[in-house]
Amino acid sequence: MAEDAPRRQPTLDEVAERAGVSRSVASRALNNAPHVSRAKREAVERAVRQLGYVPNPTARALATRQTGAAALVVSGEDPSIFADPFFAQVIVGASAALEEADLHLMLCLAASDRGRKRVAELLRSRGADGVMLMALREDDPLARTAEEAQMPVVFGGRPVASTPRWYVDVDNVGGARAATEHLVSLGRTRVAAICGRLDTEAGRARYRGYRDAMLAAGLEPVPPRGGDFTEAGGAAAMAVLLAEQPDVDGVFAANDNMAAGALRTLREAGRRVPADVAVVGFDDLTVARIADPPLTTVRQPIEALGREMARMLVALVNGQDPSPLILPTRLVVRSSA
C-alpha cells in the first residue's frame, strides 16, 4: 500500500535527514561548495544515490533568481520564415554553446500578436536569464521591449534602425562585394542584383556591397528593388530583369533561394548558366549544392553565428562586457559563375 503512494520526488530535506546532516550542509555538498567535511560530503552523496534525488530546478531558480535558460527569439510576420534551414543551423550552434554553459534553450517564434505578447512578457518577467534576438524587421516592436528589459540581450544581425550594444553579425557588405567582384573579374559588365527584403539590414547591406563593387569597377549598378528572399521571388525578379535588361550577363542574388529561382527562370528562358548569364548567390545552404548548375555563392558561418551569439550571452549573464562581433564571409566558387 505504502508503495502505491504517487512517489513524490525526494527533497533536499530528505537527503539531509538520511545523511544525518543539516539541509545547509547537504546543499553545499551538492553544489561542491567549501566548508563541508569529507565524511559528510560522502554521506550526502550516498543519500542522493539511494534516494534517487534530483534537485528541483524551479526551487533553485526561485532562490537564486536565475532560471538556467536562455531564449532565442525569432521574430517575423510569417511563421514560415522560420522554416528556412538557416535558423536550424543557428540553433545548432547556439544549442552547443549553451550546453557548455549548462543553460537550456527556450525557442520563441514570435509570429502572431499573441506570440509577441508572450515574448514581451517573458522579457519583462525575467523568465530567462538572457535573450538572443533574431530577424528583426525595421519596425519590430520587440527590439525596444528587449532593450528595456532588465535582462541581457544579444542581437543576431543588426537591426535596421539602431546599432545595439551587443550583437553578432555576418559581413554582408564584404560578402556581397566579393560576389560582385567575382562576376566582374569574369568579364561580366552588365551585372544586375536581385535584392532581398530591403526592410532588413541584411538585405540592405548586401545591396550596398554589390553597389560598392560595381562603382569601384566603373560599372553602373541597377537600382535596388525589394525582394522577399524566396525562390519564387527570385524567379519573378529574374523574369522582370530579363524583360527590362535582356543583355544582362551576370546576376548577384541576395540569397541562395532567390538565386535558385533565378536559375529556374533563366533555364525556362533558354539562357545558359554560366555561359550566357553567370549567377552568384548568398548563404551556401544545401540548395546551393543541389541547384543545377551548383551555385557559386557566399558562405556565411551560420552555425558560428548561433554559437557566438550564445557565447556572448553567456558572457553577459556572467557579468562580463563582451564586444560586438562581425563574422567573415567567404566566396565559394562552383559552376554557376
Next chain:
Amino acid sequence: MAEDAPRRQPTLDEVAERAGVSRSVASRALNNAPHVSRAKREAVERAVRQLGYVPNPTARALATRQTGAAALVVSGEDPSIFADPFFAQVIVGASAALEEADLHLMLCLAASDRGRKRVAELLRSRGADGVMLMALREDDPLARTAEEAQMPVVFGGRPVASTPRWYVDVDNVGGARAATEHLVSLGRTRVAAICGRLDTEAGRARYRGYRDAMLAAGLEPVPPRGGDFTEAGGAAAMAVLLAEQPDVDGVFAANDNMAAGALRTLREAGRRVPADVAVVGFDDLTVARIADPPLTTVRQPIEALGREMARMLVALVNGQDPSPLILPTRLVVRSSA
C-alpha cells in the same frame, strides 16, 4: 538617489498593498478566479498597471508545480541531423500549438553524451510539464529514461523497438506503397529502392511499403540496403544501383535528399529522368521543387506532425488520455515520375 536603486520587479504583495487588498485577493484577481468583488478586482488591475507588475513565473511554477514549458527533444548522434529543414517545420507546428496552450518551448538537441545527460536530468527533475521526443534510433537510451520519467511523453514517429503509449506518426508504409504503385502504373517493371537508415522506423517502414507494393504487382523488390538520408548517400546508392542493375527504370528513394542525389548521379551517367529512369522521393521539402526535374514525391504533413504532437502533449498535461495518431501522406506528382 532613491531612483538609483536597482529597481526590483514589484511583487504581488506590493500590488496587494497598493490596491488595499490581501495578497490572496490580488492573486485571485490576477488569475480571474471567482470570489473577488468587482471593486477590488478593478483596484488590483489598476495597481498592476501603475506598478508595471508582471507575475514571476518561477515563483508560480514552484507553487503550482507546473513549469509552463514543454520540451522538444531531438536525439541523435550527429547534431547536423537537426539542420534538416524537417525539424524546423516540426518546430513551427509544435510552437503554434503550444502557444495556444500558453506553454513555452524548450528545445533540447541531445547529440553529445553531455546533452543526453542534461535531457535525462530534465526528465527526472520535472524541468518541463511534458516532453516530445523525436528521431529515436534503435538503441536510444533516452527512450527508456523518458518512459520512466514521471512526466507526459509523446513520441514523434514510433521507435523501432517498442510502440509507446502516445505517439504521432506519419503513414510511411502507405506513402511508400503509393509511390511504388505510381511507378508501376507508369509501366516500370525494374523498380529499385534507395533506403534510408534502417535503424529508424521511418526507414524500415518505407522499405516495407515499397516491398509490399512490388510483391502485390508481381514484381521482385530489391533487397533492403541501409542508407543515411543524405544527398551524398543517395548519389552513392544510385551509382551502386546503376552498376549492379543497369536496366533499372524506376527508383523509389526513401527521402527527397536521397532522390536529389540519385538525380545527380543519373544526370552524370547520362540517363534521362523520367524517360529512362523515373524517380520518386519522400517528404516534399523545398528540395523536391527545386530539383531538376522537379521531384514526384510523397508529401508528409510535417508541420501537422509537430502540431499534433504538441496538442497530444497538452491533452496529457491536462489529464486527458488521447489516442495515438497516424497522419496521412499524399503522392505529389511532378516531372520526375
Next chain:
DNA sequence: GGGTGCACTGGGAGCGCTCCCACTGGAAGC
C-alpha cells in the same frame, strides 16, 4: 593559558507565488 583564527555546522529567513481554511455578513428559505 587565554586569545585569535578558521574549517565546519545548522537554524532560520527568505525567494514570490498559490491555495487551503476559517471567518464575515447579507440574502434566501422555513
Next chain:
DNA sequence: GCTTCCAGTGGGAGCGCTCCCAGTGCACCC
C-alpha cells in the same frame, strides 16, 4: 426570527531551494 448558504475576504502554511549568520569546536600562536 431563526437557521442555511454562499460570495467575499485575509491569514498563513507551504512549494524546495539558497545563503546569511551566529555558533561550535580545535589547532595554533605568543
